[in-house]
Amino acid sequence: MADTAGSGDDVVVRAFIGSFTSAGGRGVTAAAVDQETGALTVLGATDAVPDPSYLALGHGPGPGGSTLYAVSETEHGAVAALDVSGDAPRPLGGLRPVDGGGPTHLALAAGHLLTANYGSGSVSVLPVRADGTPGPVASVLPHTGSGPDRDRQLSPHAHQVLPDPSGNWVLSVDLGTDSVRVCGLDPATGELRPHEETALRPGTGPRHLAFHPAGGHAYVLNELTPTVTVCRWNAAAGALEPVGETSVLPGEAQDGDPRTYPSEVVVAHDGRFLWTANRGDDTLSVLALDATGERAVLVATVDCGGHWPRDLALDPAGRRLYVANERSGDVSWFDIDPETGTPRRAGSLEAPAASCVVFA
Known part of the structure; x- marks a missing residue:
């Protein structure tokens, strides 16, 4: 606006x-x-x-x-x-x-x-x-x-x-x-x-859930485990199908103290990246999406600039x-x-x- x-x-x-x-x-x-x-x-x-x-x-x-x-x-x-x-x-x-x-x-x-x-x-x-x-x-x-x-x-x-x-x-x-x-x-x-x-x-x-800009996939951010569930979305049938789950934290940080509670997921306008905010760990995660939108790979985490994003x-x-x-x-x-x-x-x-x- x-x-x-x-x-x-x-x-x-x-x-x-x-x-x-x-x-x-x-x-x-x-x-x-x-x-x-x-x-x-x-x-x-x-x-x-x-x-x-x-x-x-x-x-x-x-x-x-x-x-x-x-x-x-x-x-x-x-x-x-x-x-x-x-x-x-x-x-x-x-x-x-x-x-x-x-x-x-x-x-x-x-x-x-x-x-x-x-x-x-x-x-x-x-x-x-x-x-x-x-x-x-x-x-x-x-x-x-x-x-x-x-x-x-x-x-x-x-x-x-x-x-x-x-x-x-x-x-x-x-x-x-x-x-x-x-x-x-x-x-x-x-x-x-x-x-x-x-x-x-x-x-x-x-x-929370966010859709890929092409409309064929959705990404569900989980709060009780620091992961994103990748799903296929069939708009014609109204069908959501989980096809994979990817951590939003590096392996050594997944079971860290304090516990991490992811809060929000955002997808880039061009569908190349996905970002999450992670409370407790106080980071932002960067995941790269493949051309199909079906594969997400964690590539980086950065400080969120404050506490409890x-x-x-x-x-x-x-x-x-x-x-x-x-x-x-x-x-x-x-x-x-x-x-x-x-x-x-x-x-x-x-x-x-x-x-x-x-x-x-």
Whole structure:
């Protein structure tokens, strides 16, 4: 998204940072992005949404042409819409309950806003109204099952929900059940219709998924083991098939202390590289993908620039990575070597309890 601030023809490219207000974060922060250096400059913020741990941009009718959506990752979960046409994000209406606990992720699909509710192990669907605000919950799909990790997998924990590249399916990644569910979404009613459930290796704790730009493969990042599961994706059939698993850490670091909890996976626009953020180890991993997208090989790890990297985002041009380091309270940016895919730290912005970074 591009927006214009001030006078003249100065164009300001925006980034939006979510952070935990309960841990001293600013809430939702808007920042200008210097397209030459990648540097972030705070424009404004709002703490009107409690613990907005994840954000998503959608198109709305406001002056800026866009609406920002945020989860409120609280016991009684909610979502909010914000007008981002000015410097400071401005709430559009109040919080809308999602009928689920602890939502950690949200996405837009077929005119609806969907949330992955970690605490209640479910996915909620809310219609997006003409003014860009979410309406009352249209449907809730509860997940069922458990996994072998008695500390983390006694029940379902939906961690991410997103549409596939074709727009015909919705996938939900569940850390508690070691599986990914594929559903159809009825655009008229907002009902999610289960299509299939793909089982991953028990105890891996899948957290987030990213698609290859060609659309034929998906990469599931696991939180309870530091690995990526490579899957074939058949959009015509709505079928996800695991074909391999690759560590995101060197062999000697896999069983290190402290334990590593990978958080986010990002794929390069040209499909040559895949990056992950790794909490505990506090690194970013670089994996090279072969021409088919089916083979991933770890080629490097670098320091994340802070502590506890909760989120990782690629800028719209595909030249830089931005890391939300939750516990050190910063967003750091890295220039990407176009030949090797290796990130090189270029700067940082103070951002207490940072949890998410999104770009248009």
